[in-house]
Amino acid sequence: MRQAPPVSLRCDGSAAWRMLHALLAAAAAASLVAWGLLHGGAQEASAGAASAVAALLAAAAGWFAARPESAELRWDGQAWWLDGAAGRVDVMMDLGPWMLLRFRPAAGVSRWLPVPGAGPTRHGLRAALYSRAAFVAPTVPVPPGPSD
Numbered sequence: 001m002r003q004a005p006p007v008s009l010r011c012d013g014s015a016a017w018r019m020l021h022a023l024l025a026a027a028a029a030a031s032l033v034a035w036g037l038l039h040g041g042a043q044e045a046s047a048g049a050a051s052a053v054a055a056l057l058a059a060a061a062g063w064f065a066a067r068p069e070s071a072e073l074r075w076d077g078q079a080w081w082l083d084g085a086a087g088r089v090d091v092m093m094d095l096g097p098w099m100l101l102r103f104r105p106a107a108g109v110s111r112w113l114p115v116p117g118a119g120p121t122r123h124g125l126r127a128a129l130y131s132r133a134a135f136v137a138p139t140v141p142v143p144p145g146p147s148d
Contacts, residue, residue: 004131007075007124011101011113013068025062030055073103073113075128082111091129101129 033054037047073089074081080089080103087105092112099115115125 003077004075004128005124006077007121007128009073009115009119009121009125010070011073011115012070013066013114014116016098016116017068017114018063018066021066022059022062025065026055026059029058071111071113073101073115075125082113089129099125 030051034047034051037050038044042050071083072081079086081087082103082105085105085108087103090102090104091099092102093100097117101113101115103111103113105111
């Protein structure tokens with residue numbers, strides 16, 4: 001079986017990624033505030049107004065929290081690298097022109113990578129993500145023999 005070719009691309013998010021963060025934060029905040037106020041016996045109008053304010057504040061927080069951090073994702077034919085750190089890449093969502101990847105470094109915290117389009121590197125990226133890495137036989141130290 002042939003090995004996937006080396007590929008390198010820049011993952012820097014997009015406006016759609018930030019908008020998704022903002023919408024999810026807004027929906028969560030609005031529903032939580034509305035539920036809490038209505039469960040506590042508040043009027044529907046005041047609960048609606050309070051949930052709208054909570055949604056706006058949460059949307060702003062989600063927008064700023066998802067500011068793009070540019071990173072270089074690279075497959076060298078043997079391992080995945082993100083800004084010089086080796087690790088594993090998992091495909092979390094593949095929507096055709098847009099992908100969401102999770103990079104798990106050998107040491108440290110996982111990082112989510114939105115990949116919009118990927119342009120001309122799309123085919124190489126998909127080949128590297130969905131193919132197996134070449135098998136490299138591990139070197140096992142030979143235990144010392146009995147002394148005579």
